[in-house]
Amino acid sequence: MTYNPQQIIARGPRLVSESAAEAIDGDVLLEGATYSILEEDEDRNIWRIDAFPTTEEEDARLQEVLAGFPELTVTADQLADADWLAMALSGLPPVRAGRFFVYGIHDRGRAPDNTVNLRIEAGAAFGTGHHGTTVGCLIAYNDLLKSKRFDRVLDVGAGTGVLAIAAAKTGTRVAVGTDIDPVSVRISNENAKLNKCHARFVYANGLDHRLVRSDAPYDLVFANILARPLVGLSMAIRGALKPKGLVILSGLLRTQERFVKAAYHSKGFRTVRRIHRDAWCTLVMQKV
Template structure:
């Protein structure tokens, strides 16, 4: 861990910020860094990247990656000596995505009676519901549920488990989530208990775990990860889905849509829908 926790902030035009984010996603040395990209000022075309490196090496490498884009103004701020992650989460408002209402413990009293309320405690895992990719997945799933119910759902890269939990809470009897990060698996399991959702979370890389294969084929697969692993997993996701099954893909920038779609179209998928939120894209595709 770093001696002093820091936040790296970069501001600049959308095209430059998206190019920097794409380069960061492609850099294996930075795959563990938590960051976000969003529009800060539409009128002035100012986009913002926020990163929270957890080691000195991550901080140095992330700043070095941003330095390749002189149009970005980069600021490194020391965070207060406190549980800054918990403080940041406590300041986030609840999120509504279709029928789903995602909130933390600090907003328990605000959960509406006419929603599928999901209490998600993030800890060190990704997926509070506030990120454009998670919201996009939940909105896509909400819309799909208007016409279908899904008996078997797999969530690849589950993070906090919010997507698998959303499936279990809306009637899916078999919901499985995987993550390569052991603490995330623990956090997701704790969130499932909080939400009284029957989900099995597994510490696994890819889709080769015996317990993942045992429940296949799936009716629907969530994969809210990054563009490179989405491309790499296209064949495995196809095999995990039944014919006519749906995959909801996210974690990719709008500029990466073409690359990801090309990988899945080559495997026999067709695009059903795309959702854009800030710089991020969510793709709903169907196995032919």
């Protein structure tokens, strides 16, 4: 039986919403779940989780997890039988993050002349540039570029490829991305062609790929995934970096920041910077 897509919306106070988002992240049955969390009404302290299940099982599990937080108001809206993802993306405005301007085909005539323009078509992959984690990574990278360039860059969990493509378009000679989803790998390679850049993307579990090993060590690693995988990959990321190399970590909630920082500090990293956007945190750390 074909699953009819729907959008699950949960609203509640910030701390409860962040705890619910952390519960989604930590649930092994929801490892591939797509959701976002943002502040909807600052004056009333209302935060909102939007989740987009793709199967009946994922739908049921998301609703079960959210039901564990009675302070949340949870609703579900049936999505029209159409390409709802494309329709939703067509209504998203372009994103400006420092020198970077991220846009889709519907905004191709609006790209300025004085920015690094990244045309990103999401398809079924994560990373249009609108999510707080992606914006945080781009802002962190933009600021690092003010003082240095990065010859070799690795993007772990590349999604649409936006971060590796941003690197390739700002002077990086070797830009490699990995993802555990073959659809994301296809989309990211298509986006590299759209942007006429040399970024390459491969299917890999973390950093386990011949191309990733052959191009190491890297000056910079992006890892915009989830908190637990970030911790699990901390030693592998350290091994892939040059001495004094940098890593930009995101995909973690503010409530998970201490957990991730502790894991990287124990592996010989120091914190350079942190960026908060909505409920999300981006960390810049250096191998010491």
